Amino acid sequence: MDLTRRSAADLLGDLATGALSAAELMQATLDRIDAVNPSVNAVVVLRDPDDLMAEARGKDSGPKTGPLHGLPIAVKDLANVAGMVSCMGSPALAGVVAPADDIIAARMRAAGAILIGKTNTPEFGLGSHTFNPVYGATANPYDTRLSCGGSSGGAAVALATGMTALADGGDMMGSLRNPAGWNNVYGFRPSWGRVPGEPIGDTFLHQLSTLGPMARSPEDLAILLDVISGPDPRLPYPFAAPPVAPLAPVGLTGKRIGWLGDWGGAMPMEAGILDISEAALAVLEDLGATVEPVAPPFDAKAMWTSWITLRSWQVAASLTALPRAHLKDSAIWELDRGLAMSAMEVHRASVIRSEWFRTAARLFAQYDALVLPTAQVWPFEIARPWPTEIAGVAMDTYHRWMQVVIPVSLIGLPALALPAGFGAAGLPAGIQLFGPRGSDASLLGMGATYHAATEWPQKRPAV
Numbered sequence: 001m002d003l004t005r006r007s008a009a010d011l012l013g014d015l016a017t018g019a020l021s022a023a024e025l026m027q028a029t030l031d032r033i034d035a036v037n038p039s040v041n042a043v044v045v046l047r048d049p050d051d052l053m054a055e056a057r058g059k060d061s062g063p064k065t066g067p068l069h070g071l072p073i074a075v076k077d078l079a080n081v082a083g084m085v086s087c088m089g090s091p092a093l094a095g096v097v098a099p100a101d102d103i104i105a106a107r108m109r110a111a112g113a114i115l116i117g118k119t120n121t122p123e124f125g126l127g128s129h130t131f132n133p134v135y136g137a138t139a140n141p142y143d144t145r146l147s148c149g150g151s152s153g154g155a156a157v158a159l160a161t162g163m164t165a166l167a168d169g170g171d172m173m174g175s176l177r178n179p180a181g182w183n184n185v186y187g188f189r190p191s192w193g194r195v196p197g198e199p200i201g202d203t204f205l206h207q208l209s210t211l212g213p214m215a216r217s218p219e220d221l222a223i224l225l226d227v228i229s230g231p232d233p234r235l236p237y238p239f240a241a242p243p244v245a246p247l248a249p250v251g252l253t254g255k256r257i258g259w260l261g262d263w264g265g266a267m268p269m270e271a272g273i274l275d276i277s278e279a280a281l282a283v284l285e286d287l288g289a290t291v292e293p294v295a296p297p298f299d300a301k302a303m304w305t306s307w308i309t310l311r312s313w314q315v316a317a318s319l320t321a322l323p324r325a326h327l328k329d330s331a332i333w334e335l336d337r338g339l340a341m342s343a344m345e346v347h348r349a350s351v352i353r354s355e356w357f358r359t360a361a362r363l364f365a366q367y368d369a370l371v372l373p374t375a376q377v378w379p380f381e382i383a384r385p386w387p388t389e390i391a392g393v394a395m396d397t398y399h400r401w402m403q404v405v406i407p408v409s410l411i412g413l414p415a416l417a418l419p420a421g422f423g424a425a426g427l428p429a430g431i432q433l434f435g436p437r438g439s440d441a442s443l444l445g446m447g448a449t450y451h452a453a454t455e456w457p458q459k460r461p462a463v
Helices: 008-017 022-040 049-061 103-110 153-160 178-183 218-228 273-286 300-319 329-340 343-364 400-409 440-454
Strands: 043-046 072-076 114-119 143-147 166-171 186-189 210-215 256-259 290-293 369-373 415-422 428-434
Touching: 008 022, 008 218, 022 043, 022 049, 022 072, 022 114, 043 153, 049 114, 072 103, 072 153, 072 166, 103 114, 103 218, 114 153, 153 166, 153 178, 153 210, 166 186, 166 218, 178 186, 178 415, 178 428, 186 218, 186 440, 210 218, 218 440, 256 273, 273 290, 273 369, 273 415, 273 428, 273 440, 300 329, 300 343, 300 400, 369 400, 369 440, 400 428, 415 440, 428 440
Parallel strands: 072 114, 256 290, 256 369
Antiparallel strands: 043 114, 166 210, 186 210, 186 415, 369 428, 415 428
């Protein structure tokens, strides 16, 4: 099998035994990037190839340094990597070279990974469509006229096309889940706090966004999750969890799974989205699970109000130091909303969030996991900033079309984006399997069982 199509687990096994050299894998990686990246624009910063080959040869001749020893990884351009341009897709930061690694990059480097470059993201990660004025748009490898999703779009496309075997991403509003679904790979949003963010500014108030892994199998997700997980003493809310790799499949016999569909019509869906989701649920049923429809457990309007309040509050806090003239429309919208909020508005939003958490806890007393689609639409035209309507329903914000990810994001639940196959137009879609905080290993194990039965990511894209 082509090296660039093999699993991370297989590659790392051969690297560890010497059956494969890091230099051989690096050359195959560079060749693959050279062949396919011009058509998709997923890797937007790439270190000098001679330097990368030299580092790979050093891995071969030196001691084994960790579980990712010798594996090339491109880091999402929202995380700083020492010596690389880290502009977050914004002209305000164009050309800025990071002086040091962020925690996630430092942990991958310490585990032996070779950090080769950066993957594309929307400006500041805002929006589930990967385009920005610095690097342009990243195309969907299944149809390069269409969006790849976001904000971890470059990461998902790099995986789908074989440019990397593992990728990191972040998820506030579906940024690990939407691009996973649209690129036929896996994305995992861990329980909030399991993977630390940066110890910068306020570290107590904002609990919406998290970093996580992406891969072409749950087994590979588990490898990277272990590397990037673990408390940092500079941060509150430590989340220590036992390792999940090597991942053991979890049998689905006796598992109860609740299907939330379109939340009783509150979340409009394009034609075919519910159908392909239900086909994926049928696979879970064939594997022994009991799948039951669940009536809307919480008021969708209240949940949305809570979300956009807390999100704008958090996003505005991160943007206040940047020049307004360099911000895109969606960033300015978030900034202005956040700056105009009172403390009591934020408090009321958090009360709603707390009510949803308690409601979800009661649901998880009945179900082992719940399921929603990863997105409400199919991949759309790459030139469109965002969908303005779904099934005749107007979208009133730039991110309303991703409302389906809010039940997870609002309360920090773990969620595994599973590929669901291909629709009538040949485009991929996904479902999100989610559970209570701390159920990360169980979700990944169920995903491993599903993957063994489907192997969707092994269906190759056109490019």
